[in-house]
Amino acid sequence: MSGAAVSAAGAPEARPAAHSWREAPIQYGTALLTLVLVAAPLLPVLYQSVVDRPLYDAGKELTLANFARLASTEGFGLVLWNTFVFSALTTVIAQVLGTLAAVLFGRTDMPAARVLGELFLWPIYLSALVLSFGWYTVYGPSGYLTMLWNSVFEAPFWDLYTLPGMAAIAGVSLAPVAYIYCMSSATITDPSLEEAARVSGAGTFRTLWRITLPLLMPAIAYSAVLNFTVALELLAIPLVFGEPAGITVLTTFLYTQGVAGVRPDHGLAATAAALMLAVVCFLVWLQGRLLGNTRRFVTLGGKATRPRPFRLGRLRWPLFILCALYIAATVVAPIGVLVIRAFTSFLSPMVPLLEVLSLENFTRLFEEPIYARAVWNSFIVSAVGGALATALIAMIAVIVHRSEFRFREPLHYVALFPRAVPGVVAGVGFFYAIALMPGLGEIRNTIWILVIAFTMRYIPTGFGAVAPMLMQVSPDLDRAARVQGADWWTTCRRIILPLMRPALVACYTILFISFFKEYTTAIFLFAPGSEVIGTALLHLWIQGEAGLVAALAAIQVGVIAVCVAAARAVFGVRLHG
Amino acid sequence: MAELVIENLTKRFGEVVAVDSVSIHVADGEFVTLLGPSGCGKSTTLAAVAGLDRPDGGRISVGGTVYFDERTGTFLPPEARNCGLVFQSYALWPHMTVFDNVVFPLTLRKVPSAERKRRVEEVLALVEMEPYADRYPHQLSGGQQQRVALARTLVYRPAILLLDEPLSNLDAKLRDRARTWLAELRTRLGLTTIYVTHDQIEALSLSDRIVVMNGGRIAQIGTPQDIYERPADPFVADFIGTTNFLPGRVVGAPDGGQALIELEDGQRVAVQVERRTAAPGSRVTLAYRPEQIGVVAEGEAAPDGAGSVVTARVISRAYVGGRWQVGLDLGGGPLRLETARPPSGEQVRLWLPAAGGILFQGSTDVSSE
Numbered sequence: 001m002s003g004a005a006v007s008a009a010g011a012p013e014a015r016p017a018a019h020s021w022r023e024a025p026i027q028y029g030t031a032l033l034t035l036v037l038v039a040a041p042l043l044p045v046l047y048q049s050v051v052d053r054p055l056y057d058a059g060k061e062l063t064l065a066n067f068a069r070l071a072s073t074e075g076f077g078l079v080l081w082n083t084f085v086f087s088a089l090t091t092v093i094a095q096v097l098g099t100l101a102a103v104l105f106g107r108t109d110m111p112a113a114r115v116l117g118e119l120f121l122w123p124i125y126l127s128a129l130v131l132s133f134g135w136y137t138v139y140g141p142s143g144y145l146t147m148l149w150n151s152v153f154e155a156p157f158w159d160l161y162t163l164p165g166m167a168a169i170a171g172v173s174l175a176p177v178a179y180i181y182c183m184s185s186a187t188i189t190d191p192s193l194e195e196a197a198r199v200s201g202a203g204t205f206r207t208l209w210r211i212t213l214p215l216l217m218p219a220i221a222y223s224a225v226l227n228f229t230v231a232l233e234l235l236a237i238p239l240v241f242g243e244p245a246g247i248t249v250l251t252t253f254l255y256t257q258g259v260a261g262v263r264p265d266h267g268l269a270a271t272a273a274a275l276m277l278a279v280v281c282f283l284v285w286l287q288g289r290l291l292g293n294t295r296r297f298v299t300l301g302g303k304a305t306r307p308r309p310f311r312l313g314r315l316r317w318p319l320f321i322l323c324a325l326y327i328a329a330t331v332v333a334p335i336g337v338l339v340i341r342a343f344t345s346f347l348s349p350m351v352p353l354l355e356v357l358s359l360e361n362f363t364r365l366f367e368e369p370i371y372a373r374a375v376w377n378s379f380i381v382s383a384v385g386g387a388l389a390t391a392l393i394a395m396i397a398v399i400v401h402r403s404e405f406r407f408r409e410p411l412h413y414v415a416l417f418p419r420a421v422p423g424v425v426a427g428v429g430f431f432y433a434i435a436l437m438p439g440l441g442e443i444r445n446t447i448w449i450l451v452i453a454f455t456m457r458y459i460p461t462g463f464g465a466v467a468p469m470l471m472q473v474s475p476d477l478d479r480a481a482r483v484q485g486a487d488w489w490t491t492c493r494r495i496i497l498p499l500m501r502p503a504l505v506a507c508y509t510i511l512f513i514s515f516f517k518e519y520t521t522a523i524f525l526f527a528p529g530s531e532v533i534g535t536a537l538l539h540l541w542i543q544g545e546a547g548l549v550a551a552l553a554a555i556q557v558g559v560i561a562v563c564v565a566a567a568r569a570v571f572g573v574r575l576h577g
Numbered sequence: 578m579a580e581l582v583i584e585n586l587t588k589r590f591g592e593v594v595a596v597d598s599v600s601i602h603v604a605d606g607e608f609v610t611l612l613g614p615s616g617c618g619k620s621t622t623l624a625a626v627a628g629l630d631r632p633d634g635g636r637i638s639v640g641g642t643v644y645f646d647e648r649t650g651t652f653l654p655p656e657a658r659n660c661g662l663v664f665q666s667y668a669l670w671p672h673m674t675v676f677d678n679v680v681f682p683l684t685l686r687k688v689p690s691a692e693r694k695r696r697v698e699e700v701l702a703l704v705e706m707e708p709y710a711d712r713y714p715h716q717l718s719g720g721q722q723q724r725v726a727l728a729r730t731l732v733y734r735p736a737i738l739l740l741d742e743p744l745s746n747l748d749a750k751l752r753d754r755a756r757t758w759l760a761e762l763r764t765r766l767g768l769t770t771i772y773v774t775h776d777q778i779e780a781l782s783l784s785d786r787i788v789v790m791n792g793g794r795i796a797q798i799g800t801p802q803d804i805y806e807r808p809a810d811p812f813v814a815d816f817i818g819t820t821n822f823l824p825g826r827v828v829g830a831p832d833g834g835q836a837l838i839e840l841e842d843g844q845r846v847a848v849q850v851e852r853r854t855a856a857p858g859s860r861v862t863l864a865y866r867p868e869q870i871g872v873v874a875e876g877e878a879a880p881d882g883a884g885s886v887v888t889a890r891v892i893s894r895a896y897v898g899g900r901w902q903v904g905l906d907l908g909g910g911p912l913r914l915e916t917a918r919p920p921s922g923e924q925v926r927l928w929l930p931a932a933g934g935i936l937f938q939g940s941t942d943v944s945s946e
Contacts, residue, residue, distance in 0.1 A: 483658070499672055
């Protein structure tokens with residue numbers, strides 16, 4: 001023992017080799033990469049909006065003519081009006097549905113509330129494109145339910161090819177956002193406030209109306225701004241239902257002017273994009289004001305420790321049936337019928353299902369090299385791109401939260417900025433960036449431009465999954481390593497990043513799903529050879545291949561379902577957003 | 578092992594001056610404790626020595642190596658200082674076993690693997706944690722974690738050892754044992770050590786010298802006996818041990834090393850004055866440790882020797898197991914002491930030895946803090 005004591009107290013060790021020089025290149029490198037990534041689509045858009053001819057032409061001159069031209073473009077006022085009506089209607093529908101669902105599923109003794117709540121969330125996992133096709137398959141002009149209705153009644157009371165019809169689809173698919181925010185607010189609300197009201201004699205519905213609902217107001221208001229922003233950025237629903245009916249919104253305007261038109265007017269498109277960017281920046285700023293912090297995505301839901309549920313009494317079963325019908329009509333039917341459509345050659349209420357069952361759609365899909373390649377590309381973009389993006393986000397997170405990097409606050413800001421960049425604007429922006437930058441031509445026709453664009457768009461999402469966990473890791477753990485002789489990078493590698501593994505897995509899963517369902521940015525950027533599922537879906541849709549659309553959509557739904565289930569079962573992560 | 582010199586160390590957090598021009602000289606092999614209430618700047622000082630925070634001014638050097646010098650702009654990052662720091666939270670890495678935790682600093686120093694293994698075993702034996710090498714931190718008790726944290730620090734033979742409230746997360750019984758164990762270990766190792774705590778018993782029993790800090794400044798530096806018996810100001814007297822404060826006024830010039838103090842109610846107390854001057858008429862505060870105050874039963878003569886007998890009113894009495902805690906009012910000021918028997922009447926007579934009282938200039942109101 002005494003020998004040990006002498007040895008432990010022996011001559012001080014030589015100091016460890018100092019690697020402090022490594023810190024600066026890693027930190028500056030990451031910061032620079034992030035800055036380039038975020039600025040790449042923005043600068044070309046802003047630049048294009050103030051020059052008089054396409055970016056790739058010589059002899060450009062600075063001008064404000066684009067703004068004047070946009071203002072005087074015939075019908076542009078109507079486009080803005082449509083955009084506003086669509087977003088506002090969507091928000092109202094989403095907020096009403098989401099709040100009702102949160103109260104009914106979260107706070108009452110309704111039967112099977114948990115299952116209904118889970119089903120209610122489903123639209124959030126899927127891309128709006130797939131949901132649109134689902135709704136089309138059920139409620140479209142030749143949809144399953146439309147035909148069933150027609151066989152009994154006269155013309156259906158719904159029409160998806162109108163602003164209210166589109167807003168209904170969008171509202172249903174965004175209601176889970178309001179639901180999630182209300183639920184997490186309800187869990188932190190002190191149940192004794194409600195109990196006090198009930199003890200003092202207020203009935204169930206009076207308590208709900210006077211106490212519970214007002215307490216939810218901050219959550220409702222915040223998610224309303226969030227949903228308004230998302231609705232503003234939505235491309236799929238207006239593209240599928242609005243364009244055929246001649247209803248144009250900002251996103252579809254950008255799409256037709258920027259890429260899809262015969263003679264794209266870049267000045268006009270860039271100016272509209274800049275306008276949209278400004279509006280969304282304002283909305284994101286408003287979100288920050290409302291919430292007091294800058295999270296746009298709730299990625300890890302808290303544990304729901306539910307206060308005592310309200311008794312619905314005699315209304316319990318009628319309300320349950322109403323909710324079940326709603327879930328069946330808006331979640332189960334669109335997704336279910338779309339999947340069934342994938343496995344049939346033809347779907348109609350007049351024809352028995354068994355007679356039309358076939359795998360023909362899938363065999364045809366994979367015979368066509370474009371579509372097989374699209375599925376494969378989607379996998380590569382999601383798996384490899386998700387991993388690269390996770391690595392970048394992990395680096396940003398440790399620099400922002402665990403370093404003395406001089407520009408860590410600006411880096412934080414830049415990393416979260418893509419929240420304010422709509423997918424269509426990012427798409428247009430990267431499209432211009434490729435045209436502008438000679439070096440980028442190499443990756444133009446590859447899936448790597450998609451990886452780059454998707455990574456840029458989803459940095460905030462991934463960051464939102466990683467940062468809270470990182471902040472829970474005690475700073476003493478990395479300080480201990482530093483004092484013992486590890487430089488910053490060794491500390492990150494050996495201590496912080498291993499401790500963050502669960503958060504990184506969650507981040508990767510979220511990014512995999514997000515990349516897998518992404519279409520908005522992709523349709524501006526894909527080229528022959530770099531199709532992904534989203535672009536292939538639109539391509540098939542335009543060709544009128546309903547069966548193949550359904551098959552491809554079913555693949556996306558299946559893969560995402562497996563991912564979500566696996567993430568929940570294995571890691572216990574709740575993935576929202 | 579080396580001496581630590583801190584000169585005029587200053588650290589601000591925004592408007593707040595957390596450490597205000599602190600200078601401490603710790604000799605080679607000395608064990609010095611930074612003692613003070615939370616927010617007094619002791620942990621900030623420790624963090625500055627370890628390099629976790631960059632100070633705003635001053636100079637820190639250990640055995641000739643300058644860690645920090647504001648004038649020359651020198652700032653060694655923590656990894657280049659070769660300090661050993663044991664955290665209050667222990668900061669054991671939860672994803673590594675005890676062995677991996679302890680071997681980490683040796684791996685960083687590129688120690689050959691055979692020697693690494695030998696030294697980890699050696700240091701784990703030193704802290705009596707050898708059988709637990711394959712456990713993970715969460716499988717250990719608080720006391721065991723603390724030993725591993727210490728082993729992880731000792732294994733690379735740091736130039737100085739910094740301990741940040743290492744016992745504060747242990748429960749009371751375990752803390753007593755850990756303190757005894759730490760005291761043994763410290764004599765065996767002889768490392769230059771800075772120990773931060775707010776616990777006076779740890780400070781008094783472990784240290785060669787104690788630095789009492791208050792509001793970012795040093796209130797007193799001295800041996801444990803110095804600090805306890807001759808506190809420099811009412812704050813130190815109040816912070817170390819229990820102290821009764823009696824406000825009063827000097828009446829009559831010091832005579833034969835004694836000054837006469839008149840309490841608020843007119844009773845007079847004689848106190849020995851050493852270096853402190855007590856100008857007649859000036860307001861002063863008398864401080865007594867409870868154990869220095871004696872109770873004189875009715876009709877009994879005062880003990881021999883210099884001192885005074887005063888009468889105090891009984892306000893409260895409480896049985897605390899074996900003894901009675903008595904609350905008194907003496908000249909309008911509160912006074913507490915412990916007695917074997919409860920006071921019988923409304924009044925008690927107290928014996929205040931002249932050598933036991935400490936005189937502070939001015940009126941102070943530390944007891945209400």
